[in-house]
Amino acid sequence: MTPPEKSPDRPYATDPAPVHPYASGSTPVHPYIPNSVPAVRQAMLEAVGASSVEDFYADIPEEIRLRRSLDLPAPLRSEAQLVRHMEKLLARNTPASRTLSFLGGGCYPHHVPAVVDEVMGRAEFLTAYAGEPYEDHGRFQTMWEYQSLMAELLDVDVVNVPVYDGFQAAGTALRMAGRVTGLRRLLISGDVDPDKLSKIRDYVRPDHEVVLVPADPATGCADVAALRAALAQGDVAALYAEAPSRLGLVDPTLPDLAQLAHDAGALYVVGCNPMTLGVLAPPSSYGADLTCGDIQPLGIRMSYGGGNAGFIGANDDERLVSEYPTRLFGLVPTDVEGEYGFGDVAYDRTSFALREEGKEWVGTAAALHGIGAGVYLSLMGPQGMRDIGETILAHTAYAKQRLAAIPGIEVPHADAVHFADFPVRYTGGRGTAEIHADLLERGIFGGIELAPDQALFCVTEVHTKADIDELAAALEEIVK
């Protein structure tokens, strides 16, 4: 017997095509398509007076008809077969969550409380769409509560229904600042993640010039003198900074930047990790006009980067609220006393209402992640957010201390406070790629490669002292 042919496109093409025992002809009944029952199909055709479904395609010209079958793998019709197929694929993944992993950098390994999974998995929330207040009251209330819980965490008045992710939130917050000020230049302070910067550059390109002002290499903090000089050139719509920075650094100069920006007529936009806000000051408290970021840390699974969702916070200033492109749910009365009603605040801002005359665009984005983050914040409360912040700060400081003590490793700006992420520099002659390959051999997912001799490590509340000690012991053996 000839062995079955395999190719990357069809590695499982040899799985036998199943035959449904009750299949009739070439159109077996499909469990997801009840009206594929031949008799039902026939009766429906007769009801509408059509001889076949071809009648309905009469307007599609012959020249553009596909008169062949799509060239796709044979279907895995039974659920059991599909599960077997998917199992083969899933078996080739080793989840970071079940490994000793120190990967962070914008997608964070945090514990997800079981109640968050339970609520996010509810079919009502999982499968609802754009329902109206009368059949989807719960969805409206949940999203409004998410907005309100985030508003308390961020210490702002207004938070939008989530946008796609933190990159989008940064891009939109900067465009909002541009529309409010009518100015062109955007100053980006510090070393922003190159992928995020790529998104921002692309997104603001038609209206804005992006000016990067890298961090002061001596301190890792904002280069205040360079920022002041850049602001002095005028036409600056916004000054953007991050708290903590891409490298996890909590920059004490952040409050000073607010004054600089405002004195120059620019808005101060701060990207922040919301997980820090039980212990770190919310950016609004030191002058941020817009606060943006990603809620993935708040109870959303990493899912290979699928867990992101973005927030934009502002005070209840009509100029700013009017510039949100997304939906904002508001609380209003109903005809019956004591009932809460919900609806869209200033719907006419949106492209749903005004097409190209609306603000940017709005469509399906990431609402369920907002629901998850709302549940997370409800469970955590103020004390939970404080506790987790303290633990992460302590774990980060301890990991820095342990790694900095290893010959062949330096921790830049080790005296600064870092939250979750922190950078290391390998000085022992071996490169990042080699060291990380050796870590992987030991079952440890090392940090993210920043440069041939630098990496970004991350610890959160899920790590233990033993985990950090194990990493340190492994690095001690392999960095030189």
Added chain:
Amino acid sequence: MSAHPTAGPVAPEDARIADKPALRRFHQASWDEKLIFELGSPGERGVLVPAVDPEIAEALGGCDSGGTVEIPAALRRRTPPALPEIGQQQVLRHYLRLSQETLGADLNVDVGQGTCTMKYSPKVNDRFVSDERIAGLHPLQDESTVQGVLEILYRLEGLLKEVSGMDRVSLQPGAGSAAIYANVAMIRGYFADRGEAGTRDEIITTIFSHPSNAACAKTAGFKVITLHPDADGYPDIEALKAAVGPRTAALLITNPEDTGIYNPRIAEFVDIVHAAGGLAAYDQANANGILGITRAREAGFDLCHFNLHKTFSTPHACGGPAAGACGVTDALAPYLPRPTAEFDAESGRYWLDGDRPHSVGKIRPHHGVVPNLVRAYAWIMSMGAEGLREVAETAVLNNNYLLHKVRQIRGVSVPYAEGRPRVEQVRYSWEQLNEDTGIHSEQIGVRAADFGTHYWTSHHPYVVPEPMTLEPTESYSRTDLDEYAAILAEVAREAYEDPETVRTAPHRSTIHRVRPEALDDPAVWSPSWRTYRRKVLGV
């Protein structure tokens, strides 16, 4: 002793339960639930988190501010966030009550959403994505540890290439509108590289396309030209001819449009734009009825996009996360968002190609909404070519069957293209009913909710008066469609015979009619608990 003292012989007719009524006696759950901020009491906890290990605290030596690490004074939070403090079961109960007050597609005949092709999202696919081997993956893990998910991405691209006929597909956009934006960004990059960034600055779209086509084009810096329908409802080809020229960057068009009418001259539209030097991008949000029937490639398009949550069955999740996919020809492939998933035949390894110098860059962090990519992959694999064809044919059969039933309802009309079939959906009009009774489409939707169905009311701009868009997809049974049509017929009957019942709806909802006036007034609008307390309650 009997638990029922009155129990005794019963005549069979008294034991018989009457048949169910024609329309179900639905009532939406109504818990009269408080806001989350009104629950709990100070000190309650919903979850405990790991405390700082005493040995770590000792190693760090503590600090004066109460924590183990001293935070710069200006960056220390001084007032705790005013989050509620609630025990775990009370949090769970609150959210489960709110979930019950939400009518997901798993619970109702959801065909009233229209324009968005929601379909059944198989439960087995949810299992794959809640599995730790997807949910627990970090996007920057070493490629050797994620061969399974990379293979899924690679293979899904291959499936979508065949479904669209395009040469390459990016799976990175977070949803359909993000995919439209990605297409526009690629178009912009393409012309910039040809030195035409300054001259090709117009994008043409149609009024029946999703608002995001116009809005994304504008956001990306293009001037937007909108084609309106001709007398038959097709985009006006004469208007297109008048609009194209050396400034034309692209046409963004849906076909069938949200009316459900297929434009038979679509290839001619593409040719006209190509002749003027522009590109043509196919918004395939409405692809469900044409899977395996016709493709972007055959009609000559340069780019297309799919909404994976619509056409390829991932759940809508109250408004996302969804997932989008962009298909392009070889000429546009260099501009695709990076990275792309690739396969190296020699080593048998899958890998990520981030080295794409002409790429528009990142449209979203990392690799897209991977859980939905996994679901879409599993769904297509369970269907195969034959199944996708079955999906399309059944979707159009269901649509034309529902059209046949709805046509018989008094007060409804089907504007445009009289006598022509519809593809996967129909935009109806209640104009006649409105003239006869004063009842609006929106009120019909509210009353329909009393029968346990969803009916969407946003169709801006209202080119079709008193619009209603129904899109039954392949997921609904004949009985489901009969039920939905019967509900509409009943509400229409009420509009004529008992309009007060419709006008005063909802009657069986979680809440009574919302008073929306405050939503547009900055003095009182309340997008958060704190704004409501301050502006409305004065506390």
